[in-house]
Amino acid sequence: MGETRLDIARIRGARGVIDPVFLGSPLYRCEGLGARLGCVVSVKLETANPVRSFKARGTEVVASLLADSGARAVVCASAGNLGQALAWSGRGRGIEVTVVASRFAPSVKLDRIRALGARLELVDGDFDMARERAAAIASYDGIRLVEDSLDIETCEGAATIGLELVDAVPSFDAVLIALGGGALATGVGHVVKALAPGVEVICVQPLGAPAMTRSWRRRRVVTTDSTHTIADGVAGRRPIPAVLDDLLLVADDAVLVQETSIITGMRMLLDHAGLVVEPSAALGVAAILEDRERFAGRHVVTIVCGGNVDMDAYHRWVGPTPGRPS
Amino acid sequence: MGETRLDIARIRGARGVIDPVFLGSPLYRCEGLGARLGCVVSVKLETANPVRSFKARGTEVVASLLADSGARAVVCASAGNLGQALAWSGRGRGIEVTVVASRFAPSVKLDRIRALGARLELVDGDFDMARERAAAIASYDGIRLVEDSLDIETCEGAATIGLELVDAVPSFDAVLIALGGGALATGVGHVVKALAPGVEVICVQPLGAPAMTRSWRRRRVVTTDSTHTIADGVAGRRPIPAVLDDLLLVADDAVLVQETSIITGMRMLLDHAGLVVEPSAALGVAAILEDRERFAGRHVVTIVCGGNVDMDAYHRWVGPTPGRPS
Numbered sequence: 128m129g130e131t132r133l134d135i136a137r138i139r140g141a142r143g144v145i146d147p148v149f150l151g152s153p154l155y156r157c158e159g160l161g162a163r164l165g166c167v168v169s170v171k172l173e174t175a176n177p178v179r180s181f182k183a184r185g186t187e188v189v190a191s192l193l194a195d196s197g198a199r200a201v202v203c204a205s206a207g208n209l210g211q212a213l214a215w216s217g218r219g220r221g222i223e224v225t226v227v228a229s230r231f232a233p234s235v236k237l238d239r240i241r242a243l244g245a246r247l248e249l250v251d252g253d254f255d256m257a258r259e260r261a262a263a264i265a266s267y268d269g270i271r272l273v274e275d276s277l278d279i280e281t282c283e284g285a286a287t288i289g290l291e292l293v294d295a296v297p298s299f300d301a302v303l304i305a306l307g308g309g310a311l312a313t314g315v316g317h318v319v320k321a322l323a324p325g326v327e328v329i330c331v332q333p334l335g336a337p338a339m340t341r342s343w344r345r346r347r348v349v350t351t352d353s354t355h356t357i358a359d360g361v362a363g364r365r366p367i368p369a370v371l372d373d374l375l376l377v378a379d380d381a382v383l384v385q386e387t388s389i390i391t392g393m394r395m396l397l398d399h400a401g402l403v404v405e406p407s408a409a410l411g412v413a414a415i416l417e418d419r420e421r422f423a424g425r426h427v428v429t430i431v432c433g434g435n436v437d438m439d440a441y442h443r444w445v446g447p448t449p450g451r452p453s
Numbered sequence: 454m455g456e457t458r459l460d461i462a463r464i465r466g467a468r469g470v471i472d473p474v475f476l477g478s479p480l481y482r483c484e485g486l487g488a489r490l491g492c493v494v495s496v497k498l499e500t501a502n503p504v505r506s507f508k509a510r511g512t513e514v515v516a517s518l519l520a521d522s523g524a525r526a527v528v529c530a531s532a533g534n535l536g537q538a539l540a541w542s543g544r545g546r547g548i549e550v551t552v553v554a555s556r557f558a559p560s561v562k563l564d565r566i567r568a569l570g571a572r573l574e575l576v577d578g579d580f581d582m583a584r585e586r587a588a589a590i591a592s593y594d595g596i597r598l599v600e601d602s603l604d605i606e607t608c609e610g611a612a613t614i615g616l617e618l619v620d621a622v623p624s625f626d627a628v629l630i631a632l633g634g635g636a637l638a639t640g641v642g643h644v645v646k647a648l649a650p651g652v653e654v655i656c657v658q659p660l661g662a663p664a665m666t667r668s669w670r671r672r673r674v675v676t677t678d679s680t681h682t683i684a685d686g687v688a689g690r691r692p693i694p695a696v697l698d699d700l701l702l703v704a705d706d707a708v709l710v711q712e713t714s715i716i717t718g719m720r721m722l723l724d725h726a727g728l729v730v731e732p733s734a735a736l737g738v739a740a741i742l743e744d745r746e747r748f749a750g751r752h753v754v755t756i757v758c759g760g761n762v763d764m765d766a767y768h769r770w771v772g773p774t775p776g777r778p779s
Contacts, residue, residue, distance in 0.1 A: 148481050153501035155474050158568065175479035175498050179727055242484065401505055401760040403727045434727040446772070 128324070131373040132279055133317040138286040141184075144191035145284065146219075149176050149183045152288070154295055154428070159399035164415045167426040169299060170400060171288060174408070174434030178239075180360075181432050182212035182275075185284030185310060189273055190216035192280065199223060203273035204261035206254045206307070206360050207236025208433050209281075213273060214243035225270075227261040229253050233359055233405075233437045253354065255364050276308030276370045285311045289318025292428060299326060299426040303411030306330035306339050306381060307361030309370035311432060316377030330374070330381040331410035333389060336362040340381040342371050357444065358389055360407035360433055388413035394445040396431070405436040406444075454650070457699040458605055459643040464612040467510075470517035471613065472545075475502050475509045478614070480621055480754070485725035490741045493752040495625060496726060497614060500734070500760030504565075506686075507758050508538035508601075511610030511636060515599055516542035518606065525549060529599035530587035532580045532633070532686050533562025534759050535607075539599060540569035551596075553587040555579050559685055559731075559763045579680065581690050602634030602696045611637045615644025618754060625652060626751040629737030631758050632656035632665050632707060633687030635696035641756065642703030656700070656707040657736035659715060662688040666707040668697050683770065684715055686733035686759055714739035720771040722757070731762040732770075 142150060153172040161168040173181035186209065193201055202225040203213050210226035217224035226240050230249040240247050248264070250256045258274070265272030275281050292302060292315065302319060304312045316328040332340045335356035341349040348371055354362040374381075392409030395416075396402045411429030415422050468476060479498040487494040499507035512535065519527055528551040529539050536552035543550035552566050556575040566573050574590070576582045584600070591598030601607050618628060618641065628645060630638045642654040658666045661682035667675040674697055680688040700707075718735030721742075722728045737755030741748050 148479075151477055153474075153479065155501065155503050158503065159565070162568070172501050174727060175481065175501055177481050177484065239485070242488070397729065398764055401500060401729045401762070403723065403729055436727070438724055442772070446768070 128320045129376045131313065131317050131376050132369065133282055133286060133314065133373065135318065135321055138283050138290060138318060141188045141283045142287050142290070145184055145187040145287065149187060150287065151291065152176070154291065157400045160395060163395065163399055164412070164422070165419050166415065166422040166424060169426065169428045171292060171428055171430045173288070173430060173432050174404065178211045178215050179434040180208040180212065181285060181288060181311065182208045183215055184287050185281035186212040186216040188280040188284045189213070189278065190220050190222055193222055193271060194220040198271055200225070200268065200270040201273055202227065202261050202264045202268070202270055203275065204228070204254065204257035206362065207232045208360055208435055209275050210240040210245060211236065211243060211435070214240055214245035218244050225264060227257040227264065229257055233435070233440070235437045236435050239435065253364070254362060276310040277367045281310045282314040286314030286318050288430060289315040293318060293322040298323065299428045301327035301329055301422070301425060301427045303329050303331055303414055303427060303429040305361055305407045305410045305430065305432050306332040307407065308363055308367065309339060309374050311430065313370060313373040313377055315430065317373070320377045327379045328377055329414065330378050331414040332361060332381065332383055333358045333410070334383040334385055337383050338364050339366045339371070339374070340383050342366045343374055343378060343381040346375060357386060358406035358410065360405060382414050384410060384413040384417055388416045390444050391416055397445055402431060403434055403436065403441065404431055405433045408432045408434065454646045455702045457639065457643050457702050458695065459608055459612060459640065459699065461644065461647055464609050464616060464644060467514045467609045468613050468616070471510055471513040471610065475513060476613065477617065478502070480617065483726045486721060489721065489725060490738070490748070491745050492741065492748040492750060495752065495754045497618060497754055497756045499614070499756060499758050500730065504537045504541050505760040506534040506538065507611060507614060507637060508534045509541055510613050511607035512538040512542040514606040514610045515539070515604065516546050516548055519548055519597060520546040524597055526551070526594065526596040527599055528553065528587050528590045528594070528596055529601065530554070530580065530583035532688065533558045534686055534761055535601050536566040536571060537562065537569055537761070540566055540571035544570050551590060553583040553590065555583055559761070559766070561763045562761050565761065579690070580688060602636040603693045607636045608640040612640030612644050614756060615641040619644060619648040624649065625754045627653035627655055627748070627753045629655050629657055629740055629753060629755040631687055631733045631736045631756065632658040633733065634689055634693065635665060635700050637756065637758060639696060639699040639703055643699070646703045653705045654703055655740065656704050657740040658687060658707065658709055659684045659736070660709040660711055663709050664690050665692045665697070665700070666709050668692045669700055669704060669707045672701060683712060684732035684736065686731060708740050710736060710739040710743055714742045716770050717742055723771055728757060729760055729762065729767065730757055731759045734758045734760065
């Protein structure tokens with residue numbers, strides 16, 4: 128592996144500043160799910176915490192450093208989960224948090240950002256427009272802009288998941304990682320490639336939001352004009368060059384999956400693992416569904432990265448249909 | 454606290470023989486749930502493991518001792534969760550497991566007992582009839598009968614949850630515990646009363662299966678002729694005297710809740726915590742719903758003890774209804 132921006136010692140150190148409620152998340156084999164997918168499936172569950180996603184691992188590192196430096200305010204753009212996490216981490220440290228999000232983000236995510244005490248500003252556009260607005264606020268107010276996946280703390284926080292994976296017994300053959308901005312994939316990927324290089328690192332993105340995957344395949348940034356996916360958590364159009372550089376060093380593959388597979392994945396996680404997840408968290412199962420032969424008989428870990436989902440939409444997607452086996 | 458059958462040193466020791474996948478389960482504050490219940494609610498989540506209930510903490514202790522003694526077979530009666538847990542714990546140690554259950558137990562529980570490799574025998578009656586049949590098998594085959602709540606290992610295993618609770622920061626005011634046979638309540642109750650005596654230990658049982666609660670109130674065993682509740686995991690008719698004796702020493706209160714409250718509790722856990730739980734696991738929330746004043750402003754931990762629920766039944770109970778707020 129070439130030199131990414133990440134460093135194992137710093138990642139180990141990050142664990143010391145992250146509230147333990149976000150660490151040591153469950154990692155366990157789901158036999159019912161595996162039986163139906165034809166492989167051994169273990170779940171790394173990042174939804175059983177106060178913000179229901181892995182994002183607080185990173186915002187804890189960010190907020191801890193900000194608090195140490197005496198900062199009083201911070202701003203970020205968010206598809207919905209980073210905002211909740213930064214709001215949580217900032218609140219506990221007396222830091223005023225502003226979150227910029229798309230007005231089309233799931234209302235449940237926006238409501239929870241507000242409920243956690245952050246100031247929420249909505250833009251009439253998508254996540255990449257929210258990024259521009261957040262940068263403008265940071266510049267105008269002279270406060271720290273947290274850029275997910277670009278800021279190394281967000282990658283280091285996510286990477287602590289990797290440490291928990293490589294410590295797992297028994298070891299596994301592949302890890303499936305939702306690919307959005309890239310913090311989760313580069314963070315976990317770095318640790319896995321450094322400490323368990325035999326494990327295949329596979330990133331998964333929706334066909335309807337393929338910018339980072341296309342960029343990885345062409346080894347240069349490829350942007351798209353729009354996104355069309357229910358997986359709101361990973362729907363970016365403009366990959367960050369430095370993050371792509373890291374991803375090129377740690378990912379063994381990046382695959383694109385269809386929306387129907389994401390929905391089937393969500394349904395299988397409900398029916399056979401008892402888990403309510405947001406679409407992004409079902410990308411790994413979707414990838415197995417679309418290429419069963421590739422994973423047959425192997426031990427695959429899928430990171431269930433978030434559970435913030437609008438329940439009405441959820442019921443529409445995976446709700447009971449006549450004759451569906453329970 | 455008087456002398457129960459439990460012992461803190463033995464409970465600490467039990468942690469050493471339980472597979473770590475069952476230990477250190479998530480404990481976190483659910484702000485959305487708390488906001489709607491008018492108190493601070495933390496969840497101790499016992500569903501994110503290979504058998505989706507807390508029961509394996511106890512069966513790991515049982516099976517570990519059995520394996521040390523060279524035993525090759527074991528039998529238990531089960532409402533459905535103990536059987537899965539014993540099947541899991543026995544399988545890993547080369548112990549043949551027989552489970553006796555009611556043919557009216559949720560099919561998903563029976564299917565998973567079989568899938569885990571146990572021999573499943575069904576009786577045409579309820580859990581207490583299964584107990585009789587299991588005892589007969591043990592006697593006839595000359596093998597160990599595991600009696601949930603009576604056998605001290607099952608209580609010690611459950612009690613390890615208590616150790617994780619009292620280590621929590623910040624501390625809490627009350628713990629709500631589903632009451633069935635009593636292993637969970639006496640185990641957790643013993644640890645809480647020994648190490649955090651200021652915390653109120655409140656047991657919760659369905660009005661439709663009130664035998665142990667009535668026994669606790671009258672301080673003597675009271676049996677019932679039948680049970681009528683969807684909370685299949687706690688539907689016993691014949692409390693065990695030794696377990697009642699322990700419960701009398703550790704429980705501050707035992708309350709009964711209505712079926713409608715259990716269903717509302719399941720729905721709230723889904724809508725506001727993203728958790729799919731079996732009815733027994735919603736008893737704590739049901740207790741808060743039925744007595745909001747009692748818990749107003751306090752920090753309450755509810756143990757979400759199991760998530761093995763038939764999805765068709767689940768959808769019937771909590772499925773989308775027009776106008777239900779998400």
